[in-house]
Amino acid sequence: MKEKITDFFxxxxxxxxxxxxxxxxxxxLQKFGNPKNMGVCVACFERDIAGALGLHRAAVVQYIRPxxxxxxxxxxxxALLFNEFKARGGSAPVVRFILGFFAMTGALVFLGCPWRAWFRFAGGDxxxxxxLIGLAIGILIGIAFLKNGYNLGRSHSCKKAAGWAFPGIMIALLCLAILQPRFGADGTGPIFNSESGPxxxxxxxxIxxxxxLIIGFICQRTRFCTVGAIRDVAMFKDTHLISGVLALGVFAFLTNLVYGQFKFGYDNMPIAHSNLVWNLLGMILSGLAYxxxxxxxxxxxxxxxxxxxDAGIFVLGMITGAAFSHNFxxxxxxxxxxxxxxIKVWQPNTQTMIAVCLGLVVCVIIGLTNRDKVD
Amino acid sequence: MAQTAKEIDARGLSCPQPVFLTLKAIDEGKFPIRVTVDNATAKANIRRMAQGKKLNVAIEDKDEDIILTISK
Structure with missing residues (x-):
């Protein structure tokens, strides 16, 4: 039975x-209250979690996203049901933290992860x-490094308990989301919840x-990946993952039509700016880091x-990157x-430009310096 | 019994390294190719890629590892 389910997925x-x-x-989820054209945005939601924990002070983006x-x-x-839970780590963890940090820096300049790029496109933005074009460019740059021997080295098996550390953090976050402790100064915090804004x-x-939980379960079984989708087409002409990602786009578009949430436009879209250059550069940085x-x-x-x-460390890098993005x-x-x-189009300040350029330079250095010899 | 011509140890490598290394070996054309991986994702990806090229893939579990033998 398990084998049949695995084959199906x-x-x-x-x-x-x-x-x-x-x-x-x-x-x-938007119909039930999530922000417009956001659906489930991993970058935005991790940023909201950073805010809810008081790691940044942008009052409009603080909420522990379940x-x-x-x-x-x-x-x-x-993973537990299908015997695929395997504690592993040790493949350049601090480098992965830095990649997560800059993936978030780029994502928050664009205002979304690849998932939200698809949800925004499917909502008419x-x-x-x-x-998505920026993402593809970033992935193509990453592929150039992969083809020249880039890799971060092997991960190694660890004690089973260690593999529970990252899910354990999520269980702790769930407890904080439910209990909502209040013992900070002036009766606020340590968990913060936005009263306005996204x-x-x-x-x-x-809900x-x-x-x-549903998405986590099926994505673990199918290895759904929005970056792997484009990478596999470009590197191997493999259309497996991209067919799932395209299905996301098509069904999000249709669902938006059914709910009356589709609105075509460019410069007046929800939680979005239309600065072409910086939308592109932000997602190029993200795509490369991913x-x-x-x-x-x-x-x-x-x-x-x-x-x-190692993936857990990348996520912690993203959450830290979100805190820095708002604090800086x-x-x-x-x-x-x-x-x-x-309409006044958003313009980046000097430190945003420096951060994106610095992120690109750091990613290029990582890509060039973590290499095996190519035959 | 055919001699194993090429051994690839793809254990612990991130995507897309296991598929990438296997593909390079396939392009070299020395069969059979024995690829050792340690996770189901790499197994599924390599199997799909090899079968897509109309190659035969035999899979065996060995302790914590999975060995894929790819032949023409």
């Missing part, structure tokens, strides 16, 4: 159904398409958690759930509408 139909389920659940917890625990459950928009906890780390933001969560501590004022912001109704 490994099949083309299995990955397409996985993409379709994510594509339907994303806009449905979807992220569900992704990891859903994957954990699938053409900046989503710009982001952080205040969310589906009920139980978010269940959606996350490729050097071996998978997209979501995939790192699923790997973390099945005991991969690096993150993008939506376009603003002036009094006369004209």
């Amino acid at each position: 490994s099949s083309r139909l299995g990955i397409i159904i996985t993409g379709a389920v994510i594509g339907i659940l994303g806009p449905t 979807e992220i917890i569900g992704f990891v625990l859903g994957s954990l459950i699938a 053409m900046n989503g398409l710009v982001g 952080g205040s928009m969310h589906a009920p906890l139980i 978010s958690l269940c959606a996350g 490729t050097l780390a071996g998978g997209c933001a979501g995939r790192q969560l699923f790997l973390g759930g099945e005991g991969d501590m 004022g690096l993150a993008g912001a939506a376009n603003s509408v002036l009094e006369d109704g004209t």
